[in-house]
Every structure is written in structure tokens, then in C-alpha cells.
Amino acid sequence: MIYTVTFNPSLDYSIRINDFAFGGLNRIGEEAIRVGGKGVNVSIVLNSLGVDNTALGFIAGFTGKHIESEMQRLGCTTQFTELPEGFSRINVKLDKASEPQTEMNGQGPSVSGEECKQFIGRMERKIKAGDCLILSGSIPRSMPRDMYEKILEVIDMEKVLVIVDTNSDLLRRTLPYHPFLIKPNLIELGEIFGRSLTDYDDIVGCAMHLQEEGARNVLVSMGADGAILVTENGQVFSSPAPKADDLSQELVDVNGAGDAMVAGFLAGYLERHSMVDGFAKGLAAGSATVYTSGLADKQQINLVAQRK
Numbered sequence: 430m431i432y433t434v435t436f437n438p439s440l441d442y443s444i445r446i447n448d449f450a451f452g453g454l455n456r457i458g459e460e461a462i463r464v465g466g467k468g469v470n471v472s473i474v475l476n477s478l479g480v481d482n483t484a485l486g487f488i489a490g491f492t493g494k495h496i497e498s499e500m501q502r503l504g505c506t507t508q509f510t511e512l513p514e515g516f517s518r519i520n521v522k523l524d525k526a527s528e529p530q531t532e533m534n535g536q537g538p539s540v541s542g543e544e545c546k547q548f549i550g551r552m553e554r555k556i557k558a559g560d561c562l563i564l565s566g567s568i569p570r571s572m573p574r575d576m577y578e579k580i581l582e583v584i585d586m587e588k589v590l591v592i593v594d595t596n597s598d599l600l601r602r603t604l605p606y607h608p609f610l611i612k613p614n615l616i617e618l619g620e621i622f623g624r625s626l627t628d629y630d631d632i633v634g635c636a637m638h639l640q641e642e643g644a645r646n647v648l649v650s651m652g653a654d655g656a657i658l659v660t661e662n663g664q665v666f667s668s669p670a671p672k673a674d675d676l677s678q679e680l681v682d683v684n685g686a687g688d689a690m691v692a693g694f695l696a697g698y699l700e701r702h703s704m705v706d707g708f709a710k711g712l713a714a715g716s717a718t719v720y721t722s723g724l725a726d727k728q729q730i731n732l733v734a735q736r737k
């Protein structure tokens with residue numbers, strides 16, 4: 430079974446404001462509310478690609494209920510733990526047309542130490558040899574910083590395929606457990622190494638450094654510039670992103686591109702256990718998502734994959 434874990438699911442309120450005025454009254458041009466949070470998005474894209482999976486994590490309040498029911502409406506299997514208080518966050522996204530592109534991500538509901546402990550116990554009982562586990566996104570402020578490590582401690586890392594996609598400090602803490610794949614974007618990778626990364630050799634060098642710290646395979650996503658994959662066998666694959674012009678597409682919204690890439694990678698990899706297939710499908714899923722309102726579906730992903 431494939432499990433995604435999202436400790437901080439969200440409703441993403443995506444808005445377009447032409448000529449955004451900081452400090453002034455802004456009238457919203459276009460708006461949409463979609464479920465989000467990294468693992469949630471991975472689950473939705475995997476499901477669309479026909480890869481069965483179960484979404485785990487914490488939800489709370491009316492927003493949490495909506496996240497769960499919307500995912501089920503989309504055909505996803507969910508086993509969220511409902512918290513007694515608070516609400517799942519609402520993240521505000523000013524889309525690409527509303528320069529400067531701006532995001533406001535909430536901190537999430539309060540999760541007690543006891544709830545964390547029970548969750549880890551459930552993971553210990555649930556995750557079996559042959560499973561895949563995707564740990565994605567930030568954690569609520571109330572949650573201990575070592576929550577991901579605690580989970581990795583109770584599962585058999587040699588028999589479970591683990592993917593981690595989270596921000597710098599949380600990501601780095603998981604490396605000693607040897608996750609199968611990590612997917613930092615260029616900004617996150619730069620944050621880890623304390624500098625902005627532009628040079629190809631430098632990026633590959635940083636990815637290899639994370640391998641020395643324990644990561645097995647490192648997929649660095651670089652937005653419109655595509656991605657670089659450094660594998661545990663020392664192979665390096667790089668590719669620009671499929672371009673809007675070549676595909677006769679228009680860039681709509683970058684939100685969720687990284688999550689779609691993780692889902693695409695896993696779906697592609699699992700077909701023949703090929704890193705090359707994973708890389709290609711990951712790139713296609715990421716780019717198909719930026720050319721779509723919301724997350725790309727199977728048809729849109731395959732279209733981009735075929736035309737690249």
C-alpha cells in the first residue's frame with residue numbers, strides 16, 4: 430500500500446488580483462478554493478494516475494471536514510485523524526498573474542503530544558514491508574520538530590520506500606534514516622546550504638552532499654528550469670521543463686507543481702522500477718500542473734509527457 434502523510438492539510442484560496450496594491454483595497458479578479466497540503470496533493474495526483482493510495486494526517490474543524498469530503502469526492506481513500514479543536518489552515522495564494530506572486534500559509538491546528546504518540550503507534554502497526562510512504566509538507570507549530578524522525582524510527586527503512594518533501598530543517602533531520610528520495614526545490618536546497626544556487630555543478634554538488642548525509646536519491650526541482658536527479662548509483666539526469674510555447678499551453682498556476690512532480694515520479698518509478706521513468710513522469714506531472722487550473726489529471730500529464 431502507498432500512504433501519504435500530511436500533518437498540515439489546507440484549503441488553498443487562490444486569487445488573481447491585477448495591479449495588486451499593498452496597503453490598499455484590492456478587488457479579487459478570479460478566485461478558487463481547492464484542497465491542498467503537500468501529501469494531500471500527492472494523493473490526488475496519484476489517484477488520478479490510477480495509483481491506489483491512502484491519505485493520512487490530521488484534520489480539524491469545518492475546513493478539515495471539507496478537505497476530507499472533497500478528497501473522497503475525487504475518489505481518494507482517506508484515513509485522517511480528526512483533532513478535537515481548531516481548524517485546518519486556509520492558505521492564501523496570489524497567483525502568477527498577481528505579481529509579486531505571494532503565498533500566505535497558515536500554522537495549522539494544535540496537536541497534543543498524546544495525539545502525536547498515538548499517530549506514531551498507528552504508523553508502527555500499519556506500515557509493512559513493500560509499502561511506500563510519502564512524508565510531505567510542513568508540520569503544525571505545536572508539533573515536535575522530530576515528528577518525521579519518530580515515524581522513520583518505527584518503520585523498516587530497508588523494506589519501505591520512503592519519499593520526503595518538506596522544508597530545509599525538517600528534511601535534513603530525516604536524512605540519517607536514508608529516505609529513498611527527497612525532493613527539495615532550488616530555494617529549499619539553497620536554504621540548506623546558506624546560498625542561492627544557480628550553477629549546475631554547484632546544485633549537483635549540494636545534492637551529493639545530501640546523499641553523504643544519508644539521502645539515497647535526490648530530485649532537485651527548479652521551476653521553469655526543470656529538474657536534476659542525482660541517483661544513488663551516481664547517475665545524474667537533468668532536463669528543462671516542458672515549455673509552454675512548445676506545448677501551445679499557457680502558464681496558469683504554479684501551486685502544487687512540486688507535489689504533482691512527487692506523485693508523477695512515484696507513479697512512473699513504480700511501473701518498471703526505473704529512475705528514468707520516474708524522472709520523466711515527474712517532470713511531466715509538474716509542468717502539466719502549471720498549465721492547468723488546480724492539479725493536472727492523468728490525461729493532461731500524459732499529453733505533456735508525449736509532447737515533450
Ligand SMILES: Nc1ncnc2c1ncn2[C@@H]1O[C@H](COP(=O)(O)OP(=O)(O)O)[C@@H](O)[C@H]1O
Nearest residue numbers: 614650651652653655656670686687712715716
Ligand atoms: N514555470 C514553469 N514552467 C514549466 N514547468 C514548471 C514551471 N514551474 C514548475 N514547473 C514544473 O514543476 C516542477 C516542480 O516545480 P517547482 O516549482 O520546482 O517545485 P515546488 O512547487 O516544490 O517549488 C518543475 O521541476 C517543472 O517540471
Ligand SMILES: O=P(O)(O)OC[C@H]1O[C@](O)(COP(=O)(O)O)[C@@H](O)[C@@H]1O
Nearest residue numbers: 465466467520566567685686687688
Ligand atoms: O506545508 P507547507 O510547506 O506550508 O506547504 C503547503 C502548501 O504547499 C502546497 O502543497 C503546494 O506545494 P507545491 O507548490 O510545492 O507543490 C499547497 O497546496 C499548500 O498550500
